[in-house]
Amino acid sequence: MFLVGLTGGIASGKSSVIQVFQQLGCAVIDVDIIARHIVQPGYPAHRRIVEAFGTEVLLENGDIDRKVLGDLIFNQPDRRHLLNSITHPEICKEMMKETFKYFLRGYRYVILDIPLLFETKKLLKYMKHTVVVY
Template sequence: MFLVGLSGGIASGKSTVVAVLRELGCAVIDADVIAREVVQPHLKAYQQIVRHFGTDILLESGEINREALGSIIFSQPEKRQLLNAITHPEIQKEMLKQVLKYFVLGYRYVILDIPLLFETNRLTKFMKHTVLVYCDPQTQLSRLMKRNGLCQAEAEARIASQLPLDEKRKLASHVIDNSGDRESTRRQVLRLHARLEDSLDFLWARLALGAAVAGLGGLLYLLLQHFIS
């Protein structure tokens, strides 16, 4: 088994790419979904967030108001770092469980959908491939303003909280340009899928499975540290 890291930027259209990959039968682990799950009431991360950010970020139901929390962390970098320090270990634990599940099920590669893959830079060394979903800056800004109902200043602040897509582009081994229409993006995803399948054939033909498993083992070791820390 080998790992593929998939990332993008806010409003770059990563969900569109993930949808196509799932249609193709790929195993995709979504860090955003896991991030929402680990902050449910009464869980460890939830309790720490409430302790540090206060009850003003809670909805009447007791769940975390993601918009209220987002407005804090996007304007205060130190608060964003604190939130990441609370949630990332819990997210990585759940990612580990899901990677192991797909390994047992016999999948030969797993795609890890991690929005901050290039910002944190801790997991990229365990990926055989890294994929960036890119769009040009003006398109990104326009999409974010429309999607979230933000003014330009608010949208720019959220984009500025992440590493610029042009910088991420230099770090990725594959780039899917989502600046155009859905059909153009879909064709690029199909080409990526073909490359991943070809990579599998090459791995088996060259008996390089051991190296791929070693990369997976390194990731598992890193994540397992959270269980015993």
Template sequence: MFLVGLSGGIASGKSTVVAVLRELGCAVIDADVIAREVVQPRLKAYQQIVRYFGPEILLESGEINREALGSIIFSQPEKRRLLNAITHPEIQKEMLKQVLKYFVLGYRYVILDIPLLFETKRLTKFMKHTILVYCDPQTQLARLRKRSGLSQAEAEARIASQLPLDEKRRMATHVIDNSGDRESTRQQVLRLHARLEGSLDFLWARLAVGTAVAALGGLLYILLQHFIS
């Protein structure tokens, strides 16, 4: 099994690509979903966030008010670094658990849907392949304004806050161009899925694990023979 990193930009259409991949039965691990799960009440990250940021960031239900917390970390970089230091280890542990689950189930590859994959660059070294969901700047701006009701200036500011898609495009090993219609995007995903499914990259991981298991089994056999004799 090998890992495939998936990312995009705001309003580039990554959710459309993920929907097609799920239809194909692909294993997709969504970092955003995990990020919400690890800060649920009574969990370790939740307790640390409340301790450091105070009860004023909680809703009446006791859950974290993501909008209130977001406004704090947006204007205070040191608070953002603190939040990342609390949540990232928990997110990565949960992602690893899910990767191991899919490995045991025999999947050839697992897709890690990570919004800031190319910005942070910390996880790209673990990916055999990386995919960028791309669309041209004009389409991206129009989609964002239509989806969010933002003004031209507001939408441009949101897009400018992220690494440009053209720069991410140079980092990715595969690009899905989502500038056109949904069917065009779907066909690109189908072709890429067939290519990844047909890859022999997964054999290296299986071979490495098989070798390790065989070596461990041999060692146990030798030890048992020693104690029996």
């Protein structure tokens, strides 16, 4: 199995490229979807975010208020680092689970749609190829 990292800016055409890969029979893992999933109520990252940032980051239904949390970390590198230290390991675990599922299903290529692939740098070493949509 080959892992292919896909990245690009907002409105660069990544969704169109993903559709082409899917039509060619590749599996796709969208890290943005995973990032939204792991912070839902009942998941460890959700609990840890509330412990670290307080209940003011919650909506009435218990979901994380992404705007409030974003405002809290925007100009505060220490708080942003804290949030990343909570979410990134959980995101990586879910990516690995998804990748393993596709491996077991016999997929030859798995496309990992990772918006900050080059900025985070940690995942680059696992990619057979990278695709930048510009």
